[in-house]
Amino acid sequence: MTWIGGYAEPIGSAFFYFLAAALVVAIPYLAWQYRRWDALDPARVWAQASWLLYLTCAWALVLMPFPEDSCARDVSPQLEPFNWLALARAQSGDGYALLANPNVVMFIFNIALLFPFGVYLRRWFGRGVITTVLLGFALSLTFEVTQLTANFGIYPCTYRQFNVDDLMANTTGALLGWLLAPLIVFIPRRGAPTEPDRGVTVPRRALSLLIDYIGALLVALAWSTVSETYSLPLPGAPLAWTLFAMTWAVPLITGGRTPGQFAVGIRMESKTGYRRNPLRLLVRWALVWGPYPAVLAFMQAAGTNPTTAALVAVVLLGLWLLLLLTTRLHETLSRTRTVVDQRASRKAATSVGSVGKI
Structure with a gap:
């Protein structure tokens, strides 16, 4: 259990830090x-997420657990090759006991x-x-070197x-990984050049809505x-105003693009291909984002606590957006459509990717 605990703690910490970082970078990464x-x-x-998770875990195993007192014991470099084998034989002899020796286990x-x-x-x-x-x-x-320098001077x-046997073992591991890589089929290979999927999929539209909402929320x-x-004076429901500005006014300036889009x-x-139709965009805005200020105003008029009213309005807005994502009712009623931005598409057309797009 001591050995397992010694590795479980840094790996668990690595997962925590990775997930925390993923929450921060997921939206810009997907965009x-x-x-x-x-x-x-x-x-x-x-492939990219698992690669970053692997590197996070590897560094956590190298650096953690962090000591309360780094000077509690004297740690000097080990520069003799195959010292791990000499120590294991001296402690356990040969045979099965040698394989179970901590020095052998550490080398593996x-x-x-x-x-x-x-x-x-x-x-x-x-x-x-x-x-x-x-x-x-x-x-x-x-x-x-990071270990030898006490994390580059962070610790006294x-x-x-610093162990030369670790250098040998790590390099051997990289070589074995390369040799056996054809058997590790759950790590994908880079695909050949393909024509990118130009569809406006539900995940793509959902991500654009999420970016617009978060952007409007931060501005509010x-x-x-x-x-x-x-x-300074502040109008009621500032989030409704910032949503209106970012998803109606901004597209009039940018040729039909909200920040999220x-x-x-x-x-x-x-439907005719015109990008700056104020009336069509206004109808579309009312159908997509209008329920939020409408529900908020209704609940506040009924005397509901402002925090509760805002929470209920956001939840109902989320459910409404899910309905629109699957039915495109707002596009039918506003006589608008969502298409791939050709400027972005031309850039992607020269890229190399793999199959299996959603």
Whole structure:
């Protein structure tokens, strides 16, 4: 349990930090995928996300757990090759006991640490064996130098050992990963050049709506903060006003693109192809975002607590948007449509991707 606990803690911490970072970068990352490739490719998302998670876990295993007192014990570099084997034989002799020796287990774990590195470099990044071995050695050396310098001086004393055997094991792991990569089929290979999927899919439209809402919410919060700080007048329901500005006024200036639609490479236009029809866009805005201020005003007029009214209005708006995403009722009634922004599409047409887009 001591061995398991020693590895479980840093891996658990790595998952936590990765998920926290993912919550922050997920929306801009997905928007960039649409702008860059004109589609959301699950294989690409899986490969890139799992690669970053692997690197996070690897660094967590190298650095953690952080010590309360880094100077509690003297840690000197170990520069003798195969010292792990000499220590294991001295402690356990030969046979099964040798295989269970902590020094042997640690050496195997260090091989496993960079095994995925070799797999990714061959399957996803398409690197050759020499490049993989050199990069594996370089990454391992970075690990060891970080430990030798006490995380580059962050701690007063070294708390993890610089070990030449770790360099050997890590580099061997990268090599084995490259050799066995053809068997690791759940890591995708980069696909051949393909014509990108130009469809305006439900996930793409949903992401644009989410970006518009979050953007309007942030502007409304900033507006409220400035108004309160400097005692400036503030209209009721500032979120409704910022939603109106970002999803009706802005498209009139940008040729039918809200900020969210611009981010994912789509735009609005009338059925005849005209992009700046104020009346059509106003009807569309009323159908998409209008329920929020309508419900909010109704509940506040009924004497509902403002916080409760805002929460209920947001929940009902979310349910309404789900209905619109699946039926496109707002486009039928407003005689508008959502199409791929050709400027973004032309950029994506020269990109290399893989199949399986949604």
